[in-house]
Amino acid sequence: MPAYAHRMDGITGSAIRELFKLLSKGDIISFGGGNPSSSSFPVEQVKEITDYLLNEKAEQMLQYGATEGYAPLRSAISEHMLKPKGVDADESCILPTTGSMQGMDLICRIFLDRGDKVLVEAPTFLGVLQTLKIAGAELISVPSDDEGVITEDLEKLIKEHRPKLFYCIPTFQNPSGKTLGLERRKAIARLAAEYDMIVAEDDPYCDLRYRGEPLPPIKKFDTSGNVILLNSFSKIISPGIRVGSAYATADIIRKMTIAKQGVDTHTANLTQAIAAEFLMRGLLPGQLERICPEYGRRLDAMLDAMDRYFPEECAYTRPEGGLFVWGECRGLDMLSLVPRATEEKKIAYIPGVHFYAQPEGHEGTFRLNFSGTAFENIDKGMKLMGELMKEELAR
Numbered sequence: 001m002p003a004y005a006h007r008m009d010g011i012t013g014s015a016i017r018e019l020f021k022l023l024s025k026g027d028i029i030s031f032g033g034g035n036p037s038s039s040s041f042p043v044e045q046v047k048e049i050t051d052y053l054l055n056e057k058a059e060q061m062l063q064y065g066a067t068e069g070y071a072p073l074r075s076a077i078s079e080h081m082l083k084p085k086g087v088d089a090d091e092s093c094i095l096p097t098t099g100s101m102q103g104m105d106l107i108c109r110i111f112l113d114r115g116d117k118v119l120v121e122a123p124t125f126l127g128v129l130q131t132l133k134i135a136g137a138e139l140i141s142v143p144s145d146d147e148g149v150i151t152e153d154l155e156k157l158i159k160e161h162r163p164k165l166f167y168c169i170p171t172f173q174n175p176s177g178k179t180l181g182l183e184r185r186k187a188i189a190r191l192a193a194e195y196d197m198i199v200a201e202d203d204p205y206c207d208l209r210y211r212g213e214p215l216p217p218i219k220k221f222d223t224s225g226n227v228i229l230l231n232s233f234s235k236i237i238s239p240g241i242r243v244g245s246a247y248a249t250a251d252i253i254r255k256m257t258i259a260k261q262g263v264d265t266h267t268a269n270l271t272q273a274i275a276a277e278f279l280m281r282g283l284l285p286g287q288l289e290r291i292c293p294e295y296g297r298r299l300d301a302m303l304d305a306m307d308r309y310f311p312e313e314c315a316y317t318r319p320e321g322g323l324f325v326w327g328e329c330r331g332l333d334m335l336s337l338v339p340r341a342t343e344e345k346k347i348a349y350i351p352g353v354h355f356y357a358q359p360e361g362h363e364g365t366f367r368l369n370f371s372g373t374a375f376e377n378i379d380k381g382m383k384l385m386g387e388l389m390k391e392e393l394a395r
């Protein structure tokens with residue numbers, strides 16, 4: 001067999017996907033995945049919309065479509081998702097994508113050559129770490145504090161490395177749950193202009209807010225056109241429909257569209273149209289009113305249980321939304337604890353090292369998800385995890 005391409009050198013499968021395989025084996029309480037709760041899916045509404053689309057527009061739905069995307073979806077995203085956040089977007093500058101992950105892949109395809117430098121938050125979403133590694137990017141980590149990425153450090157690293165791209169998740173970050181403050185959002189838009197650097201703003205969790213005031217995306221403060229905003233329907237309607245979007249200048253969207261032609265021709269018409277109808281029928285606010293209180297209740301249950309059961313060596317975030325709590329337990333290696341967690345305690349979490357471009361020194365970190373587990377298992381699972389950490393610390 002011929003050799004695999006160099007772009008696959010050192011690329012391993014996603015740790016989360018591996019954990020999923022393990023979970024299918026037994027009776028494990030999992031805080032590992034990032035899945036929305038299956039009870040969040042608007043099944044009846046999607047059924048009704050699908051029937052309508054197949055009754056009224058079957059030919060269009062089942063035929064090839066334009067790479068640029070389903071036109072009503074582009075205008076619905078502009079009207080119902082961007083305008084309420086203070087972003088006035090011409091629909092020709094919006095590209096529907098096959099999940100927001102594809103948006104990131106297209107950004108890599110059009111901007112990155114092998115060896116180009118890319119700044120990432122530390123920690124950051126491991127799916128995109130994989131996308132960036134396959135693109136051959138040289139990854140440089142930017143430190144964070146409680147308010148997300150530290151913009152002074154970001155500027156220093158930009159001056160030192162002159163990166164082409166900064167990838168960030170400003171709201172209820174995956175994995176940390178942290179939210180970037182308003183001034184930092186403005187600062188990042190300024191840095192994108194001043195240093196002619198692309199900012200890929202990945203914002204799939206912005207609508208999952210359970211308390212506190214919403215913040216505008218970095219894109220609102222973009223004066224240079226260097227900020228690309230990625231949104232997704234995965235966490236607010238369904239990840240299985242695989243619909244997301246990119247909003248950028250006409251020029252960037254054109255290049256991304258050309259790249260997408262060579263990847264998947266277009267995102268599925270039917271699921272784009274489901275997302276479009278969902279927005280145009282005004283169903284999103286009701287959907288968020290239904291799911292956010294339930295997620296907020298789960299988050300509170302998790303934090304309460306962590307307060308009660310976790311050892312004092314353990315610190316963790318208290319997010320206002322999203323799907324994750326991030327923790328660090330001094331003195332423990334959370335990666336090597338995974339077998340005991342799953343086999344003895346029958347619980348699963350994701351060791352934090354997977355979320356770092358440079359994992360050294362972050363062995364004590366871990367990510368917990370509260371949307372994918374039954375509410376009644378949260379307290380029980382956190383108790384078991386607290387016991388595990390305390391037992392290990394006492395060894």
Ligand SMILES: Cc1ncc(COP(=O)(O)O)c(C=O)c1O
Pocket residue numbers: 034098099100101102125127169174202204231232233234239243244
């Ligand atoms: C930060 C971030 N970006 C993108 C994605 C994937 O989004 P999509 O399903 O739209 O590809 C996730 C999902 O976990 C995520 O956490």
